[in-house]
Amino acid sequence: MYLLIIIYLLILGIAVISYGWSSRSRNIYIRLMFLYLLLIMVTSLAAIYLVKGNNLFLFHFSIPLEYVILSLIFHRYLQGRILKRIILVSIPVFLILSAMLSTYVQKLDENNSYAVGVESLAMICWSLLALRQLLSDPGIASPWRDHVFWIIIAILYSFTGNMIIEGMLNYTMHRSMDLAKRLYYVSIIFKYVFLLLLIAGCYCRQLLRTYE
Numbered sequence: 001m002y003l004l005i006i007i008y009l010l011i012l013g014i015a016v017i018s019y020g021w022s023s024r025s026r027n028i029y030i031r032l033m034f035l036y037l038l039l040i041m042v043t044s045l046a047a048i049y050l051v052k053g054n055n056l057f058l059f060h061f062s063i064p065l066e067y068v069i070l071s072l073i074f075h076r077y078l079q080g081r082i083l084k085r086i087i088l089v090s091i092p093v094f095l096i097l098s099a100m101l102s103t104y105v106q107k108l109d110e111n112n113s114y115a116v117g118v119e120s121l122a123m124i125c126w127s128l129l130a131l132r133q134l135l136s137d138p139g140i141a142s143p144w145r146d147h148v149f150w151i152i153i154a155i156l157y158s159f160t161g162n163m164i165i166e167g168m169l170n171y172t173m174h175r176s177m178d179l180a181k182r183l184y185y186v187s188i189i190f191k192y193v194f195l196l197l198l199i200a201g202c203y204c205r206q207l208l209r210t211y212e
Contacts, residue, residue, distance in 0.1 A: 005188070007192070008188055008191055009045075012037070014195075027147065029077070029147055036070060039062060056108070056112070057108040059112055060098070063098060063116060064098045068095075073151070074127075077148060087126065102115070119162075120166070124156060126155075128156065131156065145204055150197055150201025151198065158194040165183055168183060
């Protein structure tokens with residue numbers, strides 16, 4: 001278990017450093033993803049520090065923040081005035097919904113699976129729309145050489161996994177902690193792949209330069 005966490009933190013550290021270094025390019029998507037990775041890093045370290053107690057309250061605060069950051073990425077990238085407005089309006093709506101769920105439904109000492117489910121569904125929708133826009137752009141012959149392509153794929157992959165795993169986690173925690181721990185192991189594998197996809201996106205132009 002500890003080995004899995006150490007490997008996860010190492011990959012996360014590489015991703016944070018990579019996007020922090022690349023953010024000098026002033027690419028807005030790189031900079032927003034750097035903020036997102038920093039949020040993951042801080043939340044992960046705090047969760048590990050508080051592992052002997054109840055650290056679930058951390059995610060009641062981190063989930064709304066990550067929704068804001070990721071929504072800003074899609075608001076910036078996606079075209080269409082109505083779609084942009086929907087994404088922008090969804091931010092305060094999600095913040096209010098998260099606060100209400102944390103206050104009345106799944107309180108701070110519980111896993112906020114409902115908020116995660118709503119966030120995951122929204123991110124999957126935004127990702128699919130962004131992927132459709134990217135792949136249908138005739139001006140982009142090789143989308144895999146674009147940072148945004150890998151960011152979209154990573155977000156789509158990550159939140160599809162969240163829909164499957166996090167949606168079941170709260171249920172299993174009340175019935176079988178052993179099964180909940182197994183699900184947590186699976187979620188770490190999803191996080192590995194998510195971070196590796198982001199790292200690939202950070203260096204995609206350098207890695208694929210020989211094929212141009």
